[in-house]
Amino acid sequence: MFDVLLARWKQGHRTMRYPAGPPPELPERFAGRPTIEASRCTPECGRCVEVCPTGAVGFGSAGHDVRIDTGRCLFCRACEAVCDAGAIVFSRDYRMAASRREDLVVRDAAERAAVELGEESRRLFGRSLRLRQVSAGGCNACEADTNVLGTPAWDLGRFGIQFVASPRHADGLLITGPVPENMRHALQATYDAVGRPKLVIVVGACAISGGPYADHPEVHNGAATLLPVDLFVPGCPPHPLTILHALLELLRKIPESTGP
Amino acid sequence: MSTTRTLAIPNGHAFAIADCPVLPIETFRQEVIDGVAAGARLSALFAFPADSGCLRLLAALSRADQGDVAIASAEVRDEYPAITPECPQAHLHEREIFEQWNVRPIGHPWLKPVRGMGARREAAPAVAHDGATEFFQMEGDEVHEVAVGPVHAGIIEPGHFRFQCHGETVYHLEIALGYQHRGVERAMVGGPTPRAIHYMETLAGDSTAGHATAYCRAVEAVSATRVPARGQFLRGVTLELERVANHIGDLGAMAGDVGFLPTMAYCGRIRGDVLNLTAMLCGNRFGRGMIRPGGVAFDLDARVVEELRRRLDLVASDARSAVELMWNTPSVMARFDGVGVVPLDVCRQLGLVGVAARACGAPRDVRDDFPYGIYRFTHIPISTWNTGDVFARAYVRWSEVKRSLAFIREQLDALPGGRVIAPSAGPLAANRAAVTLIEGWRGEICHVALTDGDGRFASYKVVDPSFHNWFGLAMALRNQEISDFPLCNKSFNLSYCGHDL
Numbered sequence: 001m002f003d004v005l006l007a008r009w010k011q012g013h014r015t016m017r018y019p020a021g022p023p024p025e026l027p028e029r030f031a032g033r034p035t036i037e038a039s040r041c042t043p044e045c046g047r048c049v050e051v052c053p054t055g056a057v058g059f060g061s062a063g064h065d066v067r068i069d070t071g072r073c074l075f076c077r078a079c080e081a082v083c084d085a086g087a088i089v090f091s092r093d094y095r096m097a098a099s100r101r102e103d104l105v106v107r108d109a110a111e112r113a114a115v116e117l118g119e120e121s122r123r124l125f126g127r128s129l130r131l132r133q134v135s136a137g138g139c140n141a142c143e144a145d146t147n148v149l150g151t152p153a154w155d156l157g158r159f160g161i162q163f164v165a166s167p168r169h170a171d172g173l174l175i176t177g178p179v180p181e182n183m184r185h186a187l188q189a190t191y192d193a194v195g196r197p198k199l200v201i202v203v204g205a206c207a208i209s210g211g212p213y214a215d216h217p218e219v220h221n222g223a224a225t226l227l228p229v230d231l232f233v234p235g236c237p238p239h240p241l242t243i244l245h246a247l248l249e250l251l252r253k254i255p256e257s258t259g260p
Numbered sequence: 261m262s263t264t265r266t267l268a269i270p271n272g273h274a275f276a277i278a279d280c281p282v283l284p285i286e287t288f289r290q291e292v293i294d295g296v297a298a299g300a301r302l303s304a305l306f307a308f309p310a311d312s313g314c315l316r317l318l319a320a321l322s323r324a325d326q327g328d329v330a331i332a333s334a335e336v337r338d339e340y341p342a343i344t345p346e347c348p349q350a351h352l353h354e355r356e357i358f359e360q361w362n363v364r365p366i367g368h369p370w371l372k373p374v375r376g377m378g379a380r381r382e383a384a385p386a387v388a389h390d391g392a393t394e395f396f397q398m399e400g401d402e403v404h405e406v407a408v409g410p411v412h413a414g415i416i417e418p419g420h421f422r423f424q425c426h427g428e429t430v431y432h433l434e435i436a437l438g439y440q441h442r443g444v445e446r447a448m449v450g451g452p453t454p455r456a457i458h459y460m461e462t463l464a465g466d467s468t469a470g471h472a473t474a475y476c477r478a479v480e481a482v483s484a485t486r487v488p489a490r491g492q493f494l495r496g497v498t499l500e501l502e503r504v505a506n507h508i509g510d511l512g513a514m515a516g517d518v519g520f521l522p523t524m525a526y527c528g529r530i531r532g533d534v535l536n537l538t539a540m541l542c543g544n545r546f547g548r549g550m551i552r553p554g555g556v557a558f559d560l561d562a563r564v565v566e567e568l569r570r571r572l573d574l575v576a577s578d579a580r581s582a583v584e585l586m587w588n589t590p591s592v593m594a595r596f597d598g599v600g601v602v603p604l605d606v607c608r609q610l611g612l613v614g615v616a617a618r619a620c621g622a623p624r625d626v627r628d629d630f631p632y633g634i635y636r637f638t639h640i641p642i643s644t645w646n647t648g649d650v651f652a653r654a655y656v657r658w659s660e661v662k663r664s665l666a667f668i669r670e671q672l673d674a675l676p677g678g679r680v681i682a683p684s685a686g687p688l689a690a691n692r693a694a695v696t697l698i699e700g701w702r703g704e705i706c707h708v709a710l711t712d713g714d715g716r717f718a719s720y721k722v723v724d725p726s727f728h729n730w731f732g733l734a735m736a737l738r739n740q741e742i743s744d745f746p747l748c749n750k751s752f753n754l755s756y757c758g759h760d761l
Contacts, residue, residue, distance in 0.1 A: 180760075
């Protein structure tokens with residue numbers, strides 16, 4: 001008993017002050033939301049497009065305007081590394097989620113995507129959101145960094161958000177992985193078991209687009225091909241701060257003053 | 261084992277496929293059975309299409325006493341006499357060959373799909389999806405069956421567990437996986453493509469460094485690329501950080517499963533602190549982007565090394581206070597002792613690897629048995645315990661955490677200068693192969709790469725430690741109370757996607 005109290009004293013209070021205070025420190029080499037400065041781009045270079053493993057980097061309709069689909073991006077920085085002109089730079093901005101799939105595409109001087117939730121849903125879920133997590137082909141990285149939000153430092157419970165064991169107890173699903181064919185039925189059954197109205201949140205490149213497994217015949221290129229999605233959280237895996245920010249923004253729980 | 265029948269190669273050395281003798285199937289079968297009986301482990305057994313239009317079987321027998329891998333090979337058409345009846349280690353491998361290539365191992369005692377993936381060869385049988393398959397069943401008064409999954413209660417990957425119970429007692433557990441199958445091995449053929457390294461880093465996301473290292477070593481062997489010393493040191497640091505993070509996380513999770521919240525809460529946080537150390541190396545908490553063919557993609561400057569050292573000391577001190585609390589708490593020890601026992605002879609028969617094997621008293625560790633990279637120069641003592649129970653699997657983890665932390669410090673103190681990555685990893689040589697073994701945090705990771713006449717992958721085999729160890733969990737549950745399943749499961753903490761590929 002004395003040992004337990006001693007350890008408790010030694011370990012101390014660790015819950016971060018975010019979002020009331022500053023966000024936790026991100027690593028120096030953290031790859032957050034990419035930025036594109038098209039004016040630096042060398043016409044007809046296209047090396048960034050060639051090296052991208054998932055086809056996340058491409059040109060827009062004009063044929064020379066580079067854009068990065070963060071829903072497919074693995075944040076491997078291969079495009080940044082080959083761009084001698086410095087047109088592509090991965091910033092340290094962790095705020096990357098969007099409500100609309102098309103908003104995940106980053107263009108020249110693009111603004112940060114919006115996260116929205118209907119008035120009725122916010123009234124219902126704003127103070128208490130219960131989520132059932134379904135890993136459908138996830139590699140356990142997105143799962144692990146979602147799970148970490150339950151540890152004392154992040155303490156997701158203080159926002160009224162909780163992961164529950166049964167879809168019957170849940171207000172929505174948080175899905176990871178590219179959704180293998182072998183998991184399609186189980187995912188659909190879990191979705192059907194959640195009472196209406198319900199939310200679907202997809203976390204990570206796999207769940208958004210199939211990630212590195214995109215267009216494999218064994219998978220369904222993510223959950224959005226099968227279910228209506230309310231929130232997209234990019235990353236491979238997203239940093240826990242990216243996931244937390246996305247959830248808090250969805251529920252409008254971030255004070256105006258808390259910037260990066 | 262005669263040396264003319266098999267090809268003996270050191271861990272991670274390339275060889276010409278033509279140098280591997282093709283044996284008559286009976287001889288091949290006997291080589292595997294005799295090799296395993298003599299103490300070797302069946303690290304890999306798989307099939308790939310041969311030029312003759314047949315299928316070629318290839319077995320990689322790792323021989324710790326000789327520190328090498330014996331490669332045996334044979335050609336088969338539609339069936340061959342199963343190895344499993346005389347060598348249980350072959351059980352899942354042969355089921356996999358049956359499923360992937362529609363080759364029937366005649367006499368296999370439990371021939372059913374491994375992943376429900378459909379065969380890669382024409383005339384494939386229709387293989388059921390969704391785990392819809394027959395299960396071993398027990399009959400009798402008051403016997404009942406409990407089905408769990410694929411979607412589980414926590415934030416974990418999917419799998420299906422079928423328990424045969426009488427009252428609270430589990431007589432048999434059958435584990436049906438395959439829900440995570442994403443087609444990695446199939447997609448590797450014809451590569452390496454730009455996605456190859458990303459398949460490896462997401463093969464089992466918590467073993468990013470482990471699988472990436474096994475892959476890079478295979479590529480380096482086949483392309484004759486030399487990793488600079490500094491790159492080897494930093495790979496070692498990355499691999500051991502991965503081990504420390506996962507072991508600390510597991511210790512916390514095991515505490516949580518017996519309702520001991522202090523250790524659970526502290527370890528959950530400390531695990532994150534260790535992941536953040538990995539993120540200091542490469543920006544990603546799981547080590548994505550760090551390990552690349554030829555070395556590592558990121559170097560450390562003196563300032564980062566100093567900061568790593570400082571934070572490692574904090575982790576070591578916090579972890580000690582959090583974990584040692586468990587050993588001093590009788591209510592925790594009462595739940596760990598004697599639960600989920602795997603006897604040493606079962607461990608040997610099944611060919612268990614990693615923590616699960618060392619907890620049974622089998623001193624089995626690739627870093628020591630088949631040293632590679634930095635482990636050729638710096639030795640980490642093997643941690644074992646001999647009770648084979650949940651306590652043993654917890655205690656071995658803690659011992660490894662301490663030794664890995666000491667190892668990381670040692671490397672940081674002695675970082676050699678120079679490059680961290682070879683100037684360029686050359687093209688893959690044609691018609692060559694390599695078997696790489698590494699000790700991931702769960703145990704032995706085995707990759708086998710074979711190239712075709714154009715230097716592309718003709719076949720790429722991945723054996724995650726979980727592939728060997730899931731059956732160990734099933735055996736640990738025999739005659740246990742079903743309520744001990746979560747604790748036993750956590751004490752193994754195996755990978756679903758690593759198994760399903």
